C-alpha cells in the first residue's frame with residue numbers, strides 16, 4: 001500500500017516527535033517504522049504493531065498516545081511506538097521481527113512491547129536479539145502482559161469507576177467488543193466477573209451477536225481452536241462493521257484505528273465507550289459523542305494497564321505489583337479525569353490532556369538550558 005506522506009504541519013508541536021526512523025532489511029523484505037515522540041519523562045516504551053497497512057502517521061499518532069498515557073500514569077517513561085509493514089500471519093514472521101530488532105539496536109531511547117500482530121513470543125525474539133523488550137515470557141524474566149490480560153484488566157477497572165458517571169449499573173449491563181484479541185478477550189472476561197453480559201464480539205472475519213449472552217471462556221475457546229468468533233455455534237453472524245450499531249450499554253473498540261468514524265458514529269447506541277484500542281476515534285468524533293451524552297474514555301486513560309505492567313517489568317517488579325499498580329493508577333486517573341470533565345463540561349479527552357500536558361511540560365522544563 002502506498003503511504004500517505006507524513007504531514008509535519010498537521011502533527012508536529014512542541015512535544016514532538018523527537019525521531020522518526022524507517023528501517024529496512026532487503027534480504028527478508030522487512031520495513032519498520034519507529035517514532036520516538038517525547039522522552040522528557042524518561043526512555044520511551046510502546047508496542048510494535050505488525051500489520052500490512054501500518055503507516056508513519058499511524059505510528060506517530062500511536063507514539064503520541066503513549067507519551068500521554070505514560071505521563072498520566074505517572075511513569076518515568078516517554079512515548080514511542082513502532083510498526084512493521086507485514087502480515088503477522090506470514091510464515092517467516094520470526095525472521096522479519098528479528099531483522100527489525102537488529103535494525104533498532106542503537107535506538108536505545110525506545111524499548112518495544114507487544115501490540116496488534118505481536119505478542120510475548122515476538123518480544124522473546126526481540127529480547128534475544130538486542131536484550132531490550134517488555135511483555136516478555138516469564139522464562140526470560142518478563143511479565144507476559146498479554147497472557148495475563150494486563151490491559152483488559154485495566155479497562156475493566158476503568159469501567160467500574162466510569163459506570164456511575166453515566167448512571168450505569170455493571171450488573172446485567174450488555175457489552176459489545178470490536179476485536180476479540182489480547183485486549184478484547186481479556187476485558188470481556190474481567191467485565192463478565194463484574195456482572196456484565198457479552199452480547200457481541202468481532203474479529204478480522206466478522207461479528208457474532210447474541211442478545212441472550214455469550215460466555216466469554218466458550219467464545220475464547222472457539223476463537224483459539226478455529227481462528228474466528230464466527231465459528232461460535234449460537235447467535236447471528238454479521239459483518240465486522242455491524243458491531244458498532246448493535247444495542248448494548250458498553251462498547252469497547254479493541255482493534256483498528258479510527259474504527260468509530262463519521263459513517264457509524266450516529267448509529268452507536270452504547271452509553272459508555274472505553275477505548276481498549278489506541279486511536280479508535282479522532283478527537284472530533286469523541287466530541288460528537290460527548291455532545292450526545294455518550295461517556296467516552298480515551299485510550300491514554302482506559303488502556304494504560306499494559307504499559308503500567310511493562311513499567312513494573314522494566315524495574316524488575318512482580319506480577320502482583322503490576323496488578324496493584326494498575327488498579328491504583330487507572331482508578332485514580334479515571335476518577336480525576338471524569339470529575340474534571342463533569343465539572344468543566346468538557347470531553348474526558350480534553351480533561352485528560354490537561355493532566356498529561358502539565359506532566360510532560362513540567363518534565364520538559366528540566367531540559368532547558370536557562
Ligand code: NAD
Pocket residue numbers: 047114115116117118145146151178179180181182183184202203204205240254255256257276277278279303304306307
Ligand atoms: P491482537 O492482535 O491481539 O488482537 C486484535 C484483534 O482484532 C484480533 O482478534 C483481530 O482478528 C481483530 N481485528 C483485526 N481487524 C479487525 C477488524 N477490522 N474488525 C474487528 N476485529 C478486527 O491485538 P491487541 O494486542 O489486542 O491490540 C488491540 C488494540 O489494543 C490495538 O489498538 C492496540 O494498540 C491496543 N492496545 C493493546 C495493548 C496490549 O497490551 N496488547 C495495550 C494497549 C492498547
